[in-house]
Amino acid sequence: MEKKRDITENIDTSKDFKELRMEEVYKGYIQQESGQGYSCIFCGEYFEEGLIYTSRERMVTAEKAVIEHIEDEHGGVFKSLISLDKQISGLSDIQKSMLIAMFSRKDVKVIGEEMGISPATVRAHKFNLQKMKREAKIFLALMEVIENDSSLNNQCNTSIDEINKKELANPTGEDVFSLNLLHPFFTQCRYK
Ligand SMILES: [Zn+2]
Known part of the structure; x- marks a missing residue:
């Protein structure tokens, strides 16, 4: 073979x-x-x-x-x-171990026992992976828009400084960038 x-x-x-x-x-x-x-x-x-x-x-x-x-x-x-090298996947050893355990549909308690960590820590790792998934999707979508939108006159009238200022001035508030007004897709990070 x-x-x-x-x-x-x-x-x-x-x-x-x-x-x-x-x-x-x-x-x-x-x-x-x-x-x-x-x-x-x-x-x-x-x-x-x-x-x-x-x-x-x-x-x-x-x-x-x-x-x-x-x-x-x-x-x-x-x-x-x-199995891809960290240089390509960007995944740490602990993230890989967690993903392998999740792929095997293992229970949080079993994963914890095997990795020598508490179930709460396992849940925290899983939560972080879900967060990474959401962030990766947004990043991927932004890159796709940049690469595929052929309009000549694209303008984003809001600068990054303005976005950051809005967040600081109104951390809980009524702004479109506030998490409170976003669709639940973006605000719910539940354990699976
Ligand atoms: Zn092949």
Whole structure:
């Protein structure tokens, strides 16, 4: 059997990770723009549309072949992403441990026992991960707007100084930037 590849060294360089769409990152493969096939984002292996592949001792389509390739060769998308170097993922060891425990659907108490921390600390880590998720979505959306909005006359009339001043002057208040007036999507950070 082929030796497992080192994922961090073999990320498909034909499309930089930052250029991948969210959907492509969590699926683990990209569909070529020409629609002619699929490439694994972790090693670049290409599966051509219209060809029949042999996977798990039966014949499958190209898309099914790339999905099974990711599971069989890389141990699945979760394992591939969580194994990425800190330089790429930005995740600390404790964050990775928490995500692995959450992926295994482990109970807070069990996670605490395994990691040698209290259930309250586990809940705090989970809360921080949910907070990171929300912040990452907002950041991602801002970057998408910047990169995809082609209007020539974009203007944001509010400067960062004005935003900060409003927050300071009116920390609880009636401003659009106040958490109180935002949709519950942005204000509810519940434990799951
Ligand atoms: Zn691969």
